[in-house]
Amino acid sequence: RAVSGSWYPTAWKQQASTDRLNQCMRWDRQTARPKYPLQQRARMLRSSTSFSSADQVALLDLLDNAQRHAPDNYVRVLRQMGVDLVYGPATISLPNVAAPAEAIGTDARCWRLDNPQPRAWIVHAATFLEPLTTYDRSELRRRTHDVLMPNNRPRDLNEQVVIEATPTPRTPPAVESGSSRVGRDVCRVRSVRGARKRIDAQLANPGWLVVNDNFAPGWMAVIRSRERTWHTAVLRANRVMQAIALPAGTHEVTLVYRPPLIAWGLCISCVSVLVLAATALVAKRTTPAAMR
Numbered sequence: 358r359a360v361s362g363s364w365y366p367t368a369w370k371q372q373a374s375t376d377r378l379n380q381c382m383r384w385d386r387q388t389a390r391p392k393y394p395l396q397q398r399a400r401m402l403r404s405s406t407s408f409s410s411a412d413q414v415a416l417l418d419l420l421d422n423a424q425r426h427a428p429d430n431y432v433r434v435l436r437q438m439g440v441d442l443v444y445g446p447a448t449i450s451l452p453n454v455a456a457p458a459e460a461i462g463t464d465a466r467c468w469r470l471d472n473p474q475p476r477a478w479i480v481h482a483a484t485f486l487e488p489l490t491t492y493d494r495s496e497l498r499r500r501t502h503d504v505l506m507p508n509n510r511p512r513d514l515n516e517q518v519v520i521e522a523t524p525t526p527r528t529p530p531a532v533e534s535g536s537s538r539v540g541r542d543v544c545r546v547r548s549v550r551g552a553r554k555r556i557d558a559q560l561a562n563p564g565w566l567v568v569n570d571n572f573a574p575g576w577m578a579v580i581r582s583r584e585r586t587w588h589t590a591v592l593r594a595n596r597v598m599q600a601i602a603l604p605a606g607t608h609e610v611t612l613v614y615r616p617p618l619i620a621w622g623l624c625i626s627c628v629s630v631l632v633l634a635a636t637a638l639v640a641k642r643t644t645p646a647a648m649r
Contacts, residue, residue: 366464415497428452433511436473439569443468479542480518481564488521504596518565521593552614559607568599581609
């Protein structure tokens with residue numbers, strides 16, 4: 358993933374050019390600005406467009422605040438989100454990060470973060486919160502801060518997952534961090550193709566598969582093990598991630614996205630077609646013979 362700001366070379370403010378449009382396109386591609394399609398198909402944490410969910414905006418507010426007041430926490434949260442590359446103006450500072458890995462012209466730099474959170478992992482300790490029922494920006498910002506930075510310190514997402522849902526009888530029992538019940542787990546992302554992801558998971562004890570992708574209503578998981586195959590819901594985890602409850606054992610997990618209203622849309626379309634067909638048939642039968 359990458360983080361991009363809104364900047365252009367400072368020299369452009371003093372020098373005009375008839376080739377500015379091409380220069381802008383090259384600059385945007387070189388700095389991985391996510392407003393345009395990129396050949397490298399990078400997953401972006403920050404977007405230059407206005408199409409961002411309220412949860413994403415709350416996360417960006419948290420990052421902006423941390424960058425201004427607690428740069429160390431800013432870098433830690435970036436790692437939490439799986440960020441491995443940071444694109445930004447040459448003037449910014451990232452504490453405890455090596456010198457820029459790459460220079461882009463004279464105004465931008467590319468930093469590489471070590472040990473970012475992987476795409477998916479297994480967690481056994483869980484905390485449950487009631488889902489929010491509001492999109493109020495202040496409430497979203499408060500919940501995002503409480504989940505990702507309790508007591509103003511980034512949460513260790515490898516030790517604990519925060520689930521925003523009501524526990525059910527099938528929910529894996531909570532396990533304290535460092536408990537002897539937490540054995541050696543294996544998690545590997547096999548493939549990601551659009552709205553379908555396939556992940557192999559092996560758990561010594563019941564736990565949670567956490568996927569570092571944006572949560573949205575409509576995600577479902579199909580779990581295949583040696584004994585059976587079943588469907589289960591994908592829950593909101595760590596505010597902007599996904600989580601699936603898994604029993605102990607070896608599993609193949611397939612995540613599929615199905616828009617929540619697609620069934621209603623299909624029903625309405627089918628009814629509309631039937632109404633039009635019936636109207637045309639009635640009109641044909643009632644048309645006088647002289648008019649045919």
